[in-house]
Amino acid sequence: MKKTVFVIGLGLIGGSIALAIKRKYDINIIGFDVNEERVGLAKTLQVIDESANSIEEGAVKANLIVISAPVQQTEKIIEQLATVDLDPSVIITDVGSTKKQIMKKAELLLEKGVTFIGGHPMAGSHKSGVSAARAHLFENAFYILTPSKQTSREKIDELKDWLEGTKANFLILSPDEHDELTGAISHFPHIVAASLVHQVAMIAEENSTVSRLAAGGFRDITRIASSSPIMWRDILLHNKEILLKLLQKWQEEMERVKDMIRRMDGEAIYHYFLEAKQFRDGLPIRQKGAIPAFYDLYVDVLDHPGSISEVTSILAKEEISITNIRIIEIREDIMGVLRLSFRNEDDRKKAQEVLAQHKYETFIEM
Structure with missing residues (x-):
């Protein structure tokens, strides 16, 4: 009898995970999404084999459940799953960009003896939606897993086996480690990019020429400011403590730069940019990181x-x-x-x- 995977949320990430699992295993994939058109498209593209009318309907049949939804919605889905009579051996995972708050909510499942392992595939695309889903989306990307302290090694390995078709590089972190690291290298840069755009937008109100000049390098270095506002609203609210600390450090860093400029300290300014260049140039080029490569x-x-x-x-x-x-x-x-x-x-x-x-x-x- 075929095993069953239930994917909740049929966008780029959920669809790509479904395709990656399919290319490794002969299984039945059930999909659910609040957008009925998306469900129909997923079936037409053969991303899923069948659809569920509700989360409960799909969950009771599943050996693996993948929650591919915005982080705040993921919490609500976990609450729903905690009321369902699930297969005792089922593994539930998510794809959220923050982990601490989700893992806390997942205690509802852990208390019932259900295995929940937090997940975060660190890959994406400039396109969105299930039509952009690709089995190879996660190849060579980092796929972070955040199991609870009670999760057995066997269950972690089982989830890795399920996701082997992604051909990703798995990394085990605690929820706190995950949120701190992704906060620094992904969440915070998105805030900075959005802030730079706001700054130029204010200048554009007084001088429209700035928009023409910003069409070059400025537009490129702020690409990530075009990401989903809904997703980033949820991420900032979920990773509040880490981001507030990073913002405080950033303010201190900017004060240091202001002081160098105020003192006309050319030597200090030169070394500031030199050290940044040396560190940046030493970063891996070929590997996929937290922010999708261009x-x-x-x-x-x-x-x-x-x-x-x-x-x-x-x-x-x-x-x-x-x-x-x-x-x-x-x-x-x-x-x-x-x-x-x-x-x-x-x-x-x-x-x-x-x-x-x-x-x-x-x-x-x-």
Whole structure:
């Protein structure tokens, strides 16, 4: 008899996990989502095999339950699952970006003898929805698991086996460790990016020229400010304590920078940027981290009719898929006027090699 996986929430992440499990195991996948159109699309795309009319209906049949929902909604789903007569051997996991509060809520399940292991696959895409789901989305990405102290090694290994098709790198952390680390390298940078955009928006009210200038590098370094407002509202509220500490440290850091500028201390300013450059340049390039990587390739093209279509035609003939294309109006220190974005590093590398064969100069910004 086939085992059953129940996926609650059929977006990019939930759909990709379903596909990753499917490519490893011959199982039955049941899906549930409050959006009925999304459920229908998931069935059409064969992401799921059947749908459930309610969380209870799908949960009672499941050997594995994956909650793929915003963190505040995840808490409510855990409360619902705690009232359901579940299979005693079932494993429940989530995909939330914060863990401490969710693990606390999961005590409702642990008290019933049900295994809950927090999860956070640290990968994403510039596209959203189940139509963008891919089995390979998590390949080489970190997939953090936060089991409770009572969770056996056997159950952790069992969940890893279920998720083996993701081809992710599993990392075991405590909920506190997870929230502190992801707060620093993911949550806090999103706050900074949004704040930078707000600052420029205020300047734009007085001088609209700033919007044209911001179309270049500024727009690129603040890309993550375009993330889901609902998701980031929930994350900030869930990771309140860590983020308040980080914001306090950031204020102290900015005071240090203000002091260097005020004192006209050129040597201190130079070393400030040098140390930042050295640390940043030493970070791994190939690994996926907390913030999804952008696989961009800058192409120097002549300004004449058809130049862009020539580039895209070359790549199309080689069956290299482009996820985004943008003309760079303000080049700053970046060579090239065309920025092509790819799904992964392999596609970008192949595109660079093919374009080089056609005498195009390309550049990858490290």
